[in-house]
Amino acid sequence: MRIAELSARTGVPVPTIKYYLREGVLPAGELSSPNQAHYGERHVERLRMVRALVDIGRLPIATIKSVLEYLEQPNPNLHYALGIALHDTMTTRTEVEPPARQAVDELVERRGWLVSDDAPARDVLAEVISVLRQLGEGEILELLDEYAAGVERIAAADLEFVSRRSEPDAIVRSAVIGTLLGDALIAALRRLAQENVSARTFDQ
Amino acid sequence: MRIAELSARTGVPVPTIKYYLREGVLPAGELSSPNQAHYGERHVERLRMVRALVDIGRLPIATIKSVLEYLEQPNPNLHYALGIALHDTMTTRTEVEPPARQAVDELVERRGWLVSDDAPARDVLAEVISVLRQLGEGEILELLDEYAAGVERIAAADLEFVSRRSEPDAIVRSAVIGTLLGDALIAALRRLAQENVSARTFDQ
Numbered sequence: 001m002r003i004a005e006l007s008a009r010t011g012v013p014v015p016t017i018k019y020y021l022r023e024g025v026l027p028a029g030e031l032s033s034p035n036q037a038h039y040g041e042r043h044v045e046r047l048r049m050v051r052a053l054v055d056i057g058r059l060p061i062a063t064i065k066s067v068l069e070y071l072e073q074p075n076p077n078l079h080y081a082l083g084i085a086l087h088d089t090m091t092t093r094t095e096v097e098p099p100a101r102q103a104v105d106e107l108v109e110r111r112g113w114l115v116s117d118d119a120p121a122r123d124v125l126a127e128v129i130s131v132l133r134q135l136g137e138g139e140i141l142e143l144l145d146e147y148a149a150g151v152e153r154i155a156a157a158d159l160e161f162v163s164r165r166s167e168p169d170a171i172v173r174s175a176v177i178g179t180l181l182g183d184a185l186i187a188a189l190r191r192l193a194q195e196n197v198s199a200r201t202f203d204q
Numbered sequence: 205m206r207i208a209e210l211s212a213r214t215g216v217p218v219p220t221i222k223y224y225l226r227e228g229v230l231p232a233g234e235l236s237s238p239n240q241a242h243y244g245e246r247h248v249e250r251l252r253m254v255r256a257l258v259d260i261g262r263l264p265i266a267t268i269k270s271v272l273e274y275l276e277q278p279n280p281n282l283h284y285a286l287g288i289a290l291h292d293t294m295t296t297r298t299e300v301e302p303p304a305r306q307a308v309d310e311l312v313e314r315r316g317w318l319v320s321d322d323a324p325a326r327d328v329l330a331e332v333i334s335v336l337r338q339l340g341e342g343e344i345l346e347l348l349d350e351y352a353a354g355v356e357r358i359a360a361a362d363l364e365f366v367s368r369r370s371e372p373d374a375i376v377r378s379a380v381i382g383t384l385l386g387d388a389l390i391a392a393l394r395r396l397a398q399e400n401v402s403a404r405t406f407d408q
Contacts, residue, residue, distance in 0.1 A: 186355060
């Protein structure tokens with residue numbers, strides 16, 4: 001199909017498709033004449049993936065390029081693929097207070113979680129706790145186990161989502177999509193559950 | 205204190221503070237001479253709040269301004285304050301497929317959640333489901349109740365977090381902070397719990 005049809009099939013405007021081609025997140029089409037390229041189903045699928053990571057995952061194009069390039073390699077490694085995908089969302093921007101980091105390490109130990117000492121999410125969690133303390137909302141520390149219990153159930157569902165695939169590359173693809181888009185899914189579910197709890201508590 | 209001390213106290217660079225003053229997210233200091241202003245503790249607190257919403261909540265300045273202006277009014281309404289705060293994160297960018305929206309409505313009914321028909325999170329959740337279906341990951345629908353069960357536990361913790369306040373404005377402030385920063389907290393916790401589940405399942 002030509003670029004106009006690729007645009008119609010995916011709802012992505014032609015100038016945006018050309019931008020993705022220039023940035024290398026979408027592979028070039030097959031040249032049928034010096035200034036005419038043809039695109040196939042893999043372009044449709046790739047474009048949908050890019051849009052999902054832009055629109056829902058809100059990842060920058062450079063990160064999406066790294067993730068997709070990695071996913072195309074044979075036998076992609078799950079932890080490494082997630083590492084690339086999460087690099088932008090799991091980076092601290094402010095200084096982490098040592099007591100907050102200690103609270104995180106204690107939580108991980110208390111829950112018996114197998115997590116490497118240098119997992120970036122430890123620092124990110126500590127950063128959020130630091131900021132909440134600075135805002136006078138340090139009581140969040142007393143509720144960490146409650147949140148962890150809810151999240152354990154979510155992580156079990158995440159595993160089930162991924163386990164439906166058997167090929168290594170399909171597992172990694174599902175894990176990356178599920179983790180990145182899952183944050184948006186969980187945030188939306190949380191708003192609905194919050195409205196329910198709030199309606200039952202405050203509106204009476 | 206002068207602007208240099210305000211900067212030292214909060215770690216926010218002077219040019220950034222001046223930008224916040226121009227944008228109106230930080231109230232002007234008290235003029236002690238024609239070109240010298242003094243700042244107090246409420247500026248320190250306000251700056252911390254702005255930084256938290258920028259760094260962790262990743263909200264645009266215009267939204268932060270609306271949220272903070274609203275929080276300063278007498279008797280702020282919880283749903284309305286959250287509505288402003290969530291406006292940017294709870295907006296759909298793509299077309300929502302009717303079957304996905306129907307799946308969301310059925311989920312809400314199945315869980316017995318009291319949620320208004322026009323809650324924006326219904327459409328946002330339907331959007332994520334639509335995109336997952338387009339990416340060939342539509343089996344997420346079979347796991348929605350698992351995710352919902354985890355999220356219900358999180359929403360109960362959210363309520364406990366807010367219930368520790370008794371004044372209406374403190375409740376609303378905690379709810380806004382807890383909801384926006386809570387997404388980041390939950391995302392980080394989810395990465396840790398995922399690593400645990402993944403280590404126990406795939407590394408053996």
